């Protein structure tokens with residue numbers, strides 16, 4: 001006992017300077033935060049993310065005429081960082097330069113000079129700032145005007161969505177013919193296209209035994225569109241649970257992340273998520289996980305916690321090589337094979353130009369609707385380039401492309417196409433992260449790809465994984 005006490009006393013003594021040191025670092029960190037906040041015009045505990053200083057305004061909203069007057073929250077879609085995967089963000093934002101520029105601010109420079117150990121924490125807060133300021137996700141969708149949401153719903157009405165039908169095939173394969181109670185959780189339900197795809201593929205008896213959990217920050221769109229559709233398919237209304245919150249709430253409930261700053265004030269439904277842990281048979285997500293581009297870790301960890309052992313995760317999305325770097329090497333993209341379709345290689349180049357074609361307005365009545373003459377110049381310039389940066393191309397050709405678009409009857413836009421971010425993760429990148437988080441990959445497909453053509457099938461990937 002005596003020996004134990006002595007040993008304990010020695011350990012405490014040894015730890016004392018260490019504790020003093022960590023206390024000093026803590027105090028210094030606090031001072032650093034306060035000094036930065038004062039200097040940058042932010043009152044928050046996370047000043048870099050909320051700073052209104054012109055240095056941030058010009059760096060993070062340079063192209064947007066409607067950009068936020070305050071740096072935060074970010075309502076504006078026209079933003080080059082919003083869908084950048086965390087692992088490639090450094091290819092788009094010169095982080096060392098940003099850190100360097102910020103160090104020139106006296107309050108920051110002096111403190112870092114005095115406490116060099118804070119360097120690492122400072123760089124981390126710069127990274128957090130880039131992520132939080134760039135996120136389009138939940139705040140954008142939660143507060144999107146009704147007219148905007150309804151226009152998207154109307155745009156999709158009556159048009160078959162092949163990817164959602166494919167989700168149905170996965171559900172059918174997973175559930176077989178047996179009729180028993182099953183739970184499906186849908187991430188980013190919106191008007192319900194994806195979850196309806198899953199439900200439609202099941203028999204009426206199976207549908208009647210379903211329990212659906214719909215997670216979306218925009219409650220109205222679920223209640224107005226998704227629930228009536230699902231009820232009409234035979235799912236009992238009392239079996240449809242709406243969780244009007246961010247899917248990050250699951251990660252917060254499971255202790256995998258702290259509350260994201262951009263989701264301040266959101267209700268969390270922690271109890272409801274906890275009850276679902278290990279009970280979900282299938283998790284579906286269609287055009288939804290791109291809202292988590294920066295934060296796949298909490299997303300995938302929550303998926304894993306929620307699923308039953310053997311449960312399935314089916315996720316479809318869009319993505320091309322532009323998620324890795326803003327400037328692509330055209331000859332290299334032509335050599336890189338994504339997959340083989342009917343004996344023909346689908347290349348990264350096929351996916352890259354298909355995605356640009358989609359954004360430039362194909363079919364012509366959608367999105368930015370650039371006329372053929374603009375698209376032809378784009379294809380010509382890409383074909384004759386070795387290195388190509390779409391963002392720069394749009395900037396260089398802005399006056400001409402906009403004049404042509406208006407001449408063809410287009411509207412004045414706040415942000416021409418190239419100024420919007422198209423850096424969506426591709427299927428392989430998503431698969432790699434899913435593997436890292438312990439999911440077993442069943443397939444990664446491009447089910448509607450057509451090599452050498454420009455079609456969204458070349459960018460639409462579908463991942464099927466199991467716990």
Ligand SMILES: C[S@@+](CC[C@H](N)C(=O)[O-])C[C@H]1O[C@@H](n2cnc3c(N)ncnc32)[C@H](O)[C@@H]1O
Nearest residue numbers: 137138141188190191192193194216246247291
């Ligand atoms: C393009 S829609 C998904 C389409 C839907 N799967 C369908 O088939 O109709 C994207 C949806 O993700 C939702 N969303 C965005 N961020 C979210 C988040 N953090 N958690 C949950 N849903 C989110 C948006 O509100 C929006 O409804």
